[in-house]
Amino acid sequence: MRLARIQSDAGPVPVAQRDDRWEVVRDLFAAELEFTGESFPVGQVTFLPPVEPRVVLGMAHNSGRADRALPPQAFFKSPHTVVGDGDAVILDDGVGPVSIEGELALVIGRRSRHLAPGETSAFVLGYTVGNDVTAVGQIPLDDRLVQAKSGEGFTPLGPWIETDVDPASLGITVLVNDVVVARSSSEALAWNVDEQLVYLTSHLELGPGDVVLTGAPGTAAPVDPGDSVEIRIDGIAALRNPVRTGPARAPLPTP
Amino acid sequence: MRLARIQSDAGPVPVAQRDDRWEVVRDLFAAELEFTGESFPVGQVTFLPPVEPRVVLGMAHNSGRADRALPPQAFFKSPHTVVGDGDAVILDDGVGPVSIEGELALVIGRRSRHLAPGETSAFVLGYTVGNDVTAVGQIPLDDRLVQAKSGEGFTPLGPWIETDVDPASLGITVLVNDVVVARSSSEALAWNVDEQLVYLTSHLELGPGDVVLTGAPGTAAPVDPGDSVEIRIDGIAALRNPVRTGPARAPLPTP
Numbered sequence: 001m002r003l004a005r006i007q008s009d010a011g012p013v014p015v016a017q018r019d020d021r022w023e024v025v026r027d028l029f030a031a032e033l034e035f036t037g038e039s040f041p042v043g044q045v046t047f048l049p050p051v052e053p054r055v056v057l058g059m060a061h062n063s064g065r066a067d068r069a070l071p072p073q074a075f076f077k078s079p080h081t082v083v084g085d086g087d088a089v090i091l092d093d094g095v096g097p098v099s100i101e102g103e104l105a106l107v108i109g110r111r112s113r114h115l116a117p118g119e120t121s122a123f124v125l126g127y128t129v130g131n132d133v134t135a136v137g138q139i140p141l142d143d144r145l146v147q148a149k150s151g152e153g154f155t156p157l158g159p160w161i162e163t164d165v166d167p168a169s170l171g172i173t174v175l176v177n178d179v180v181v182a183r184s185s186s187e188a189l190a191w192n193v194d195e196q197l198v199y200l201t202s203h204l205e206l207g208p209g210d211v212v213l214t215g216a217p218g219t220a221a222p223v224d225p226g227d228s229v230e231i232r233i234d235g236i237a238a239l240r241n242p243v244r245t246g247p248a249r250a251p252l253p254t255p
Numbered sequence: 256m257r258l259a260r261i262q263s264d265a266g267p268v269p270v271a272q273r274d275d276r277w278e279v280v281r282d283l284f285a286a287e288l289e290f291t292g293e294s295f296p297v298g299q300v301t302f303l304p305p306v307e308p309r310v311v312l313g314m315a316h317n318s319g320r321a322d323r324a325l326p327p328q329a330f331f332k333s334p335h336t337v338v339g340d341g342d343a344v345i346l347d348d349g350v351g352p353v354s355i356e357g358e359l360a361l362v363i364g365r366r367s368r369h370l371a372p373g374e375t376s377a378f379v380l381g382y383t384v385g386n387d388v389t390a391v392g393q394i395p396l397d398d399r400l401v402q403a404k405s406g407e408g409f410t411p412l413g414p415w416i417e418t419d420v421d422p423a424s425l426g427i428t429v430l431v432n433d434v435v436v437a438r439s440s441s442e443a444l445a446w447n448v449d450e451q452l453v454y455l456t457s458h459l460e461l462g463p464g465d466v467v468l469t470g471a472p473g474t475a476a477p478v479d480p481g482d483s484v485e486i487r488i489d490g491i492a493a494l495r496n497p498v499r500t501g502p503a504r505a506p507l508p509t510p
Contacts, residue, residue: 141326146459203393
């Protein structure tokens with residue numbers, strides 16, 4: 001089933017797709033979805049980011065099978081970076097080179113801590129398309145990645161969450177200005193989704209709506225202001241976002 | 256003025272102190288506080304964490320004036336780590352050595368991005384006492400600090416926010432089991448609060464309730480389960496938290 005958040009006259013509402021309607025539900029994270037009776041026709045809605053996470057994690061060392069020689073490692077992105085389908089990625093003047101990364105993004109469904117191998121799928125609400133935008137020019141200046149990963153609009157997610165999909169082997173296609181620049185699969189991730197969640201929840205708690213960007217298995221590409229990016233994940237959706245110029249950066253403190 | 260969140264029969268409520276009462280307000284972040292008329296006597300309330308941040312940042316390279324030779328750098332902590340006065344810091348079995356760090360914590364009052372030097376104080380709601388608990392044994396395993404900084408209860412904050420305090424030179428005292436183990440001052444930070452906010456907001460957006468732990472100027476101390484920690488910041492408050500043992504960690508994925 002597809003779950004989403006859409007704009008309505010009354011503000012953002014959570015919805016689930018049944019046939020050709022997006023039907024409003026009370027709570028995307030309820031054990032049993034409760035429908036309010038209100039609905040909107042498919043194709044005539046404006047998608048918001050499908051969740052409002054408190055925690056957004058990305059997997060490092062997960063760009064391909066060779067990274068399995070390294071231990072799993074992760075980094076935080078600010079949840080303020082989350083935007084939806086169609087929203088702009090903003091590149092500040094002076095930020096340097098920026099890449100987009102097409103990634104399978106998992107959405108946590110309930111409190112997750114110290115999960116054991118093989119049991120993690122029960123804690124996942126579903127999967128969406130993620131773009132882990134990265135100011136690669138900032139990485140040499142800040143190996144903790146705060147400078148590289150948390151710019152405005154740096155985490156496009158959506159348009160919806162697919163709950164009935166096996167994450168093991170999903171094709172990922174990245175297009176910049178309608179030209180395919182990368183093709184890969186979640187099968188190429190060094191650490192699979194189950195292993196990632198065992199690792200992460202051994203160190204911290206995850207909760208409903210939190211998001212893990214599962215890594216970029218050869219799905220990164222440089223972008224410039226004016227570009228348009230599309231990330232397609234088979235069985236889930238296509239996510240499209242323009243890249244725009246932002247304001248000039250304020251002067252930084254100097255010693 | 257002191258601002259806080261307390262437990263009431265109706266759930267958590269935001270409050271502001273007037274004389275000997277905690278008076279309920281509609282919104283801690285309003286330009287003008289609006290009082291509901293309900294109030295509770297000082298000394299008879301249970302404090303919750305004073306805010307529910309979406310972003311918690313800590314300043315690295317900010318343990319003393321010598322760090323001014325290094326550029327400012329920061330790290331994220333999960334907002335799920337935030338607990339209040341009296342709540343436990345939980346040390347998982349196997350986490351290794353852990354230190355507490357007594358820190359001045361600033362609370363953002365409104366959307367902050369690309370702030371210029373000298374204008375940052377208008378974006379700060381106030382200051383509270385913070386404890387940046389750190390599993391120092393995890394740092395060599397994960398230099399991005401996800402493993403070291405985001406355990407359960409790893410960010411005690413509170414008991415309240417003081418809005419009328421100058422952050423430039425506040426004494427910080429750290430006690431473990433009622434014995435003073437460190438004395439310092441915010442004056443010893445390598446980068447002051449204004450410089451920190453110019454740096455951070457040049458790279459990312461901060462919003463109401465977000466928290467910056469401003470660094471540990473010689474205010475770290477090792478702790479073990481069973482210890483009690485008290486951090487006092489002159490002109491703000493004292494924050495007390497016990498340290499307890501948590502569950503054993505789940506087995507980690509291996510290559």
